[in-house]
Amino acid sequence: MTPRISDNKYSFTKAQWSIRRSQRICTKSIWGSEAAINPLLKFSSRAALSLLITVLATIVFAFSFYCHFFPDLSVKHRVAVGVASFLTVFLAAGAIFLVYHHRHKKRNIPRVREITRCGDGTFSLDVDRFAPKDISFSWHLIQPPSSTEKQQLESTLIMSENQDGTFNATSTCDNLRGKVNVTQPYTIQAAVTHRKLKQPVCNEWTSDPQDGYKLRPIVTRPLQLSLCDPGEVLCSLNLESFYPKHIDISWSCDTGQSQKNISSQEKYQENPDQSYNAESACKIPGDSLNDPEFKVIVRWKHETMEDWESRELRVRDPGFPWRPNITDMSPLIVQSNQQTMVKCTVSGYFPDVLTVMWFMKNARQETIPVSNGSKYEILEISQEKMSDNTYTCTSTLCFTPTSNSEEQEFICRVSHPSLEEPIERSTGPARTKVSPTVTEPIKFSLCESGDVLCSLYVSKFYPQNINITWTSGRDQINKIKAVEKFIQIRDEKTYDAISECRIKWDQSLFPLRVTWKHESMEKPEYKELEITAY
Known part of the structure; x- marks a missing residue:
């Protein structure tokens, strides 16, 4: 029996050790449960559930281990181990409940960040991971920061869903802009309101007392070009509403192979809000625009900007102002064995590097180049400089049609450094009659005698015979005597006409109507002049 007693003593000693160890675990769990919450807060609810299952499994395994290897434990000792295990499970479950309750309480509460300011004077406030979606922001300006008056500011809101x-x-x-005195410190205040917040969260940003409100330069217009008398081009750029005054501006030109700096001049203007505008300008030779790859570049840098900004302009960019336009094309009037002249007028272009080519489209719709020879004559182009320093020219094609001629129409094609593709205009099919064109309304002026002089301009018709009549009154039965003046531009077949009439200033004579009829027209056309009394 001695060995038996010895074994029981040994078993009892091991049991006491296990019970005391369980008690120490329980004690540590009791006193450390609060301290254990903080690291547990980092777990999600799924991690907490996994932890609880792991604790339960460990306790069950430990209890089974004791029962299997120490079968001689008394009921009292087994009860003690069970109680210790239960307390451990209870405390672990309580800790996990506290973790879950804390996380649920804190879930979806808006996290309001600090106000941030960009160099251009833009302020922003971020709020993260909140629900529900409804949230409101209010911004105010306080200047100086010690003032009790707040000026409400407008803001924009951008939202995204996680x-x-x-x-x-x-x-x-x-x-x-325009609300801040740029020479004084100020405070920007932003308040966030949400149903999960007990009260609005208010953040503030205050400028440095030695540093007022800085304004980033604004570019409201593209780079501007204008022509100077000596054939130079003035390039200018306006930078507006910036502060402080100092700004770096540089100009350069690029030919595709080299780049060189250009000297410039700046003019500054102070605005009512104490910000500044700057106009920077430089001159370049006009013939430099003959190269389609040539470009002028302006760059500027202000302390509100992280890097340089720039604008540039090529002769083929959309903003180039002096592209050629075909403003007039004479109709093709064909009479057998009589010389015919077709004129193409091009205007509004610069520089004066222009190419005009003629093409003939025959009955088979084949486009054939036309050149000087026995059949066709292309007169030399003479370019004329206009008052705005742009150029105008007229290209003339002469030929004598024959009865079996295949000529159907002629095309004038114009090329210029500012054009990606040539522009062109057609005479249209050959005609023996041309309908008159009226683009302007009836004009009238008061004469010294008190009469009213009325006139209408009718252009580009052939042949010359045209019938123009003036009538007055509501029923248009009163005919008014008129005088026509015919105009024919040298070497052209078409005619223009000015028809004029005089009437007394009598409201009963209105509306005044002028009607014109030409043999090329299917029916007469007219315009009316109405006088309304107030």
Whole structure:
């Protein structure tokens, strides 16, 4: 029996050790449960559930281990181990409950960041991971910061949704121009309101007392070009509403193979809000625009900008102002064995590097180049400089049609460095009659005698015979005597006409109507002049 007693003593000693170890575990669990919450807060609810299952499995395994290897434990000892295990499970479950309750309480509460300011004077406030979606922002300006008066500011809101159903929001306030005294410090205040917040969260940003409100330069117009008398081109750029005054501006020209700097001059203007405008200008030779690859570049840098900004302009860019336009094309009037002249007028272009080519389209719709020879004569182009320093020219094609001529129409094609593709205009099919064109309304002026002189301009018709009549009154039965003046431009077949009439200033004579009829027209056309009394 001695060995038996010895074994029991040994078993009892091991049991006591296990019970005391369980008690120490329980004690540590009791006193450390609060301290254990903080690291547990990092787990999700799924991780907490996994932890609980792991603790339960460990306790069950430990209890089974004791029962299997120490079968001689008394009921009292087994009860003690069971109680210790139960307390451990209870405390673990309580800790996990506290973790879950804390996380649920804190879930989806808006996290309001600090106000951030960009160099251009834009302020923004970020709010992360909140629900529900409804949230509001209010911005105010306080200047000076010690003032009790607040000026409300406008703002814009951008929202995005996360995968877990929460939302992020960024509110931006940049409408401070004209509202801030740029020489004084100021405070920007932003308040966030949401149903999960007990009260609005209010953040502030205060400028440095030695540093007022800085304004980023604004470019409201593209780079401007204008022509100077000596054939130079003035390039200019306006930078507006910036502060402080100092700004770096540089100009350069690029030919595709080399780039060189150009000297410039700046003019500054102070605005009522104490910000500044700057106009920077430089001159380049006009013939440099003969190269389609040539470009002029302007760059500027201000302390509100992280890097340089620039604008550039080529002769083929959309903003180039002096592209050629075919402003007039005479109709093709064909009479057998009589010389015919077709004129193409091009205007509004610069530089004066222009190419005009003629093409003939025959009955088979084949486009054939036309050149000087026995059949066709292309007169030398003479370019004329206009008052705005742009150029105008007229190209003339002469030929004598024959009875079996295949000529159907002629095309004038114009090329210029500013054009990606040539522009062209057609005479249209050959005609023996041309309908008159009326683009302007009836003009009238008061004469010294008190009469009213009325006139109408009718252009480009052939042949010369045209019938123009003036009538007055509501029924248009009163005919008014008129005089026609015919105009024919040298070497052209078409005619223009000015028809004029005089009437007394009598409201009963209105509306005044002028009607014209030509043999090329299917029916007469007219315009009316109505006088309304107030």
